[in-house]
Amino acid sequence: MNVYQKVLALVAVVATSSLLFSVAVYGDDKREWALGWFKQSKLDVAPVSSPAYRQECGSCHFAYQPGLLPETSWRKMMSGLDDHFGDNAELDAETQKNILNYLVANSADKSDYKRSAGIAGSLKSTEAPLRISDTVYFRRKHDEIPARYVADNKAVGSYSNCAACHTRAETGSYNEHEVEIPGAGRWED
Template sequence: MNYLLRGIGVLAAVGTISLLAFSLPSGEAHGDGGGDALPRLTHKAWQQECASCHIAYAPAFLPKASWRRVMGGLGQHFGEDASLDPATQADILRFLEINAADAGNSRIGRKVMQRMDAQDAPLRITESRWFVRKHDEVPRATWSRKSVGSAANCAACHRQAEQGVFDDDSVSIPK
């Protein structure tokens, strides 16, 4: 009888673990709520250099041509000199291109590209048709609130932005 109870306990534990393992999001889909989760990416130079001033924007938010424009203009990067040594700049650009919206590596990147003409290369994520559509219900005045700052400050409303989670369920617009 004791062995039978242990056996049932082991089966229950294995079943529970299996159920959890197969129901948890994997790979790109974490915190997904509506398909707006990003691949978990790590790249030391990208995280170190880009996140020193703002969140390290996910490569899937823009196509390769846009990232080339951004990285090609680091000397005058939205009013700042964000110049890098050529090797670091090339390394980050390579990473951005491999993971860009049009690289086909992520669901959110494919969504971004569905709303973009092939020749489009917006310099700002906030100028993409995908971004505009996703934020069409946000009043213009919200972006200028001191607690938000601008549409580029993802983390103001998307509390898990730095972890790549942008689903509607985790949005909290500050007053």
């Protein structure tokens, strides 16, 4: 075979096997699963799905996805809302319980989205950091960014302001290629 024939043969093999694979997946009723996996593999954490959480915990700042902290952290935070980083964020008992349940069920240690698994895996089971920005995993991902872009940048202020730099944070996507730091432009490393 010359090179041209070899390429043709390769294309034929790849095309046939992908066709067979899709038929197998489709026929096996696993299509939903395959699509779900594809969608999930593109997101870093599961997007917020509770309107109550978004309303109560997204009024002062970005509504952090539950998969950014482990269960221990959410339990600790939700039991001290009267002094929440110096603010009073108390809720009525019913709402408090519902939001806690939502956070726990979707916490980093119960989610298999890639950043959730990374965050949970970087912590000891006894650790309960109250800030995402205090986790080892977060620090490792942000250690190359100069302070003039963060604390000394009026449009950002602190690392708590995820959505100031991550243009698609709201959707659960923190991809480094979607970062635009105000005043610094698109991030290239």
